[in-house]
Amino acid sequence: MPDGVAAATVRKRPNWVPYALLAPGLLWLVVFFVLPTLSLASQSLQTGDVYNGYSLTWHVQTYVDALSTYWPQLLRSLMYAGLATLLTLLLGYPLAWFVAHRSGRWKNVLLVLVIAPFYTSFLIRTLAWQTILGDQGLLTSLLDRLHLTWALHGFESFLGAVGLGSGSQLLYSPFAVICGLTYNFLPFMVLPLYANIERLDLRLTEAASDLYASPVQAFRRVIWPLSLPGVVGGTLLTFIPATGDYINSVLLGSAKTTMIGQVIDAQFLRVLDYPLAAALSFILMVVIIVLVMSYVRRAGTEELL
Amino acid sequence: MADHATGDLRLSRITKRFDRFVAVDDVSLTVPEGSFFALLGPSGCGKTTTLRMIAGLDRPSAGSIDIGGTDITDLKPYQRHVNTVFQSYALFPHLDILDNVAFGLRQRGDKDWKAKSQEALALVQLPDVARKRPTQLSGGMQQRVALARALVNRPAVLLLDEPLGALDLKLRRQMQIELKRIQSDVGLTFVHVTHDQEEAMTMADTIAVMNAGKVEQRGDPATLYEHPASTFVANFLGQSNLLEARITGSASGGRMPAQTHGHDVVVAADRVPDGINDVWIGVRPEKLRLGDSGTNQLKGVVTDASFTGVSTQYLVRMPWGFEVMVVQQNDGSARATVEETVTVSWDPGQEFILDQRQDETAGAEIDDA
Structure with missing residues (x-):
C-alpha cells in the first residue's frame, strides 16, 4: 500500500464492510445461479444417457439439432410474448396514467387492485380463463344473451384468418394463450409504468402546448420520451418471463401453440434428454439477452443496464 | 393560427371563476404593442390566472382577449402566437439546450431553427451550452434558457410568470436589468407577472396593480407611487x-x-x-x-x-x-x-x-x- 501504515489501519475497517454487506447476496447468486448455469452449460455439451451417465465430449452438434428441430416453437414463443407485451403496454399505459394522475384519493386502492391478482395462484388465475373463453363459458353465454353471437363468430373467423385461432372456438388457440399471458403479466407492466408516469411533471405538457405542440404532438415529443424508462422496464419484466412461460400454453393452448418452455419441460422431465434440454435453455437465454440488448440500445435508455 | 396578429393586447371584461371562487373579476386592460407591462399584486390576487388566460392555458368564464383586433379567446395555447416563461422554467429534461430552445420553431416548421436558436442563446448570453442538458445548468442559466426558448419564436406577446422568483437577490437584480435590456433590444410586448413591487417598478413601462381579482390601478411606476388611487396601492407600493x-x-x-x-x-x-x-x-x-x-x-x-x-x-x-x-x-x-x-x-x-x-x-x- 503506498499510503503510510497509519492510513492503512484507519482504512482497514471500512474496507471490508461493503463486501460483508454484499456477501449474502453474492453467495446466493453463486450457489443458485452461477453454479447451476455452469452445470447447465456443461450438461449441454455432454453426451450419454440417464442410465449410463454423461461425459463431457464438447458435442456442439446438440445445439444445431436443438435449433433445427425446435426453431418454430422458439419463434412462436417470441411472437406470443411480443404480442402479449404489446397488449400489456396498450392496456397498461392508460391504466398507469389514470392511477398516477386522475385517481385522486383512490390512488392507493387502485394500486392494491392492480396487485390483487397476485393473491391468487398463477395456476388458478390461468385456469379462470378456461371458464371465460370456453365454448359454454362466460363470454359466449354473455354474448349469446346479448344476441351478439354473430359478432363472436366473426371474431373467431378473424382469428382463424390471421393465424391466431382455429376459426371456430376461442379457447385452445394462440389467442387464448396471448390473453392469458397478457392478463398474467399486466401488473409487471403497470407497476414500472406507474412509478415512471407518477413522477412526470405535467407542467411540461403546458410548456409544449405553449410552444405550438398539439396534445398529440406534446405526447409524442415530450411525454412519451420521458416515459421510456418505465416503458422499457415494463416491457422487459413482461417479455422475458412471458417468452419462457409454459403454463398459459398448457392450460389455454393446444398442440399447435406449443411454446419453448413446454419443449424444455418435456425434454427435461419426460424425454429425459438432458443435453438437448440444457442446450435449448441456453439458446433461449442467449436469444433473450441479444433481443433485450438491442431493444434497450434502440430505446436509448442504456442507463437501465 | 393567428400567426401574424401583432398589435396591442386587449383584455375585455375578463372573468375567471373556479367553482364559486372568482379569481379574476371583470378585468379590462390594454397592453400597448412593444411595451413592458407588469401585473403586480400579492399572491392570490388573480395575476397568474390572468396570465394563463392570455397564454390560453385557462379559459375565461366570460370576456374576450384580442391581439391587434384578432380575437384569440377561443384559440388553444398551441394556436396562439404567445409564448410563456414559466415560473418553474419547465425545460424539457430529455432534450439538450439547443433542442429546448428550438422546440417552438421546429414545431412550426421553421427551416432556420438552428441559426435562430443559437442567436437566441447568444442574446441571453449563453452561447456555449447548446449541447448540455437542463439539469447541468444552474438556476439562473435555466432561467435564461427558458427566456430564450420563448423569445426565439418572436411572439406577439411574451408572458413571464414570476420568472425571477427562484433566483437569489443579487442574481435577481442582475436579471431585471438584463430582461429590460433584452426587451428593448427585441421590441416585443412583455407581460410580466410579479409580487415584487420593486421588480415591477424597475422594469415596467406600465404597471397594473391587482387585488382580489380586480385591477386597482394602472399607470407608469412614478404615477402609481406619487398618486396612488387607493390605500391598497399606497401601502403595496412602498x-x-x-x-x-x-x-x-x-x-x-x-x-x-x-x-x-x-x-x-x-x-x-x-x-x-x-x-x-x-x-x-x-x-x-x-x-x-x-x-x-x-x-x-x-x-x-x-x-x-x-x-x-x-x-x-x-x-x-x-x-x-x-x-x-x-x-x-x-x-x-x-x-x-x-x-x-x-x-x-x-x-x-x-x-x-x-x-x-x-x-x-x-x-x-x-x-x-
Missing part, C-alpha cells in the same frame, strides 16, 4: 403614512385647508377627490422632514431610529398615538435621538388624498417574501 383628516374649507390659491386630529394643515387642492370631506392624507416617509422647513408641521416624540447607511429611518409618535415613519437622507443634517421631541413637516403637494371609507391597512401586511 411605505405610506396615512393621516386621518377632514377638509375644513374650500380651495383658494390651489390650496385647501384641512384638519388632522386638531392640527391645521393645508393640502394641494387638485389632489382632493371631489365631494369628499373625510379623507386620508398620505405622505411618503421620504417626503416628511425632521424640522420646521415645511409648511405643514406636526410635533411628536422619536420612538425609534435606525441608521441604514444612505438614510436614517425614524418612527415619531404623534400626540394621538399614531406613529409616522420619516426617512431622512444622510446628507449631513442633524440627527434626532430616541425620546427627543421633534417637528415633522412637509409641503402641500407632496401628499396624496384618499377617501377615508377605504381600509387604511389594505395591502400593508402583505409579506412579499
Whole structure:
C-alpha cells in the first residue's frame, strides 16, 4: 500500500464492510445461479444417457439439432410474448396514467387492485380463463344473451384468418394463450409504468402546448420520451418471463401453440434428454439477452443496464 | 393560427371563476404593442390566472382577449402566437439546450431553427451550452434558457410568470436589468407577472396593480407611487403614512385647508377627490422632514431610529398615538435621538388624498417574501 501504515489501519475497517454487506447476496447468486448455469452449460455439451451417465465430449452438434428441430416453437414463443407485451403496454399505459394522475384519493386502492391478482395462484388465475373463453363459458353465454353471437363468430373467423385461432372456438388457440399471458403479466407492466408516469411533471405538457405542440404532438415529443424508462422496464419484466412461460400454453393452448418452455419441460422431465434440454435453455437465454440488448440500445435508455 | 396578429393586447371584461371562487373579476386592460407591462399584486390576487388566460392555458368564464383586433379567446395555447416563461422554467429534461430552445420553431416548421436558436442563446448570453442538458445548468442559466426558448419564436406577446422568483437577490437584480435590456433590444410586448413591487417598478413601462381579482390601478411606476388611487396601492407600493383628516374649507390659491386630529394643515387642492370631506392624507416617509422647513408641521416624540447607511429611518409618535415613519437622507443634517421631541413637516403637494371609507391597512401586511 503506498499510503503510510497509519492510513492503512484507519482504512482497514471500512474496507471490508461493503463486501460483508454484499456477501449474502453474492453467495446466493453463486450457489443458485452461477453454479447451476455452469452445470447447465456443461450438461449441454455432454453426451450419454440417464442410465449410463454423461461425459463431457464438447458435442456442439446438440445445439444445431436443438435449433433445427425446435426453431418454430422458439419463434412462436417470441411472437406470443411480443404480442402479449404489446397488449400489456396498450392496456397498461392508460391504466398507469389514470392511477398516477386522475385517481385522486383512490390512488392507493387502485394500486392494491392492480396487485390483487397476485393473491391468487398463477395456476388458478390461468385456469379462470378456461371458464371465460370456453365454448359454454362466460363470454359466449354473455354474448349469446346479448344476441351478439354473430359478432363472436366473426371474431373467431378473424382469428382463424390471421393465424391466431382455429376459426371456430376461442379457447385452445394462440389467442387464448396471448390473453392469458397478457392478463398474467399486466401488473409487471403497470407497476414500472406507474412509478415512471407518477413522477412526470405535467407542467411540461403546458410548456409544449405553449410552444405550438398539439396534445398529440406534446405526447409524442415530450411525454412519451420521458416515459421510456418505465416503458422499457415494463416491457422487459413482461417479455422475458412471458417468452419462457409454459403454463398459459398448457392450460389455454393446444398442440399447435406449443411454446419453448413446454419443449424444455418435456425434454427435461419426460424425454429425459438432458443435453438437448440444457442446450435449448441456453439458446433461449442467449436469444433473450441479444433481443433485450438491442431493444434497450434502440430505446436509448442504456442507463437501465 | 393567428400567426401574424401583432398589435396591442386587449383584455375585455375578463372573468375567471373556479367553482364559486372568482379569481379574476371583470378585468379590462390594454397592453400597448412593444411595451413592458407588469401585473403586480400579492399572491392570490388573480395575476397568474390572468396570465394563463392570455397564454390560453385557462379559459375565461366570460370576456374576450384580442391581439391587434384578432380575437384569440377561443384559440388553444398551441394556436396562439404567445409564448410563456414559466415560473418553474419547465425545460424539457430529455432534450439538450439547443433542442429546448428550438422546440417552438421546429414545431412550426421553421427551416432556420438552428441559426435562430443559437442567436437566441447568444442574446441571453449563453452561447456555449447548446449541447448540455437542463439539469447541468444552474438556476439562473435555466432561467435564461427558458427566456430564450420563448423569445426565439418572436411572439406577439411574451408572458413571464414570476420568472425571477427562484433566483437569489443579487442574481435577481442582475436579471431585471438584463430582461429590460433584452426587451428593448427585441421590441416585443412583455407581460410580466410579479409580487415584487420593486421588480415591477424597475422594469415596467406600465404597471397594473391587482387585488382580489380586480385591477386597482394602472399607470407608469412614478404615477402609481406619487398618486396612488387607493390605500391598497399606497401601502403595496412602498411605505405610506396615512393621516386621518377632514377638509375644513374650500380651495383658494390651489390650496385647501384641512384638519388632522386638531392640527391645521393645508393640502394641494387638485389632489382632493371631489365631494369628499373625510379623507386620508398620505405622505411618503421620504417626503416628511425632521424640522420646521415645511409648511405643514406636526410635533411628536422619536420612538425609534435606525441608521441604514444612505438614510436614517425614524418612527415619531404623534400626540394621538399614531406613529409616522420619516426617512431622512444622510446628507449631513442633524440627527434626532430616541425620546427627543421633534417637528415633522412637509409641503402641500407632496401628499396624496384618499377617501377615508377605504381600509387604511389594505395591502400593508402583505409579506412579499
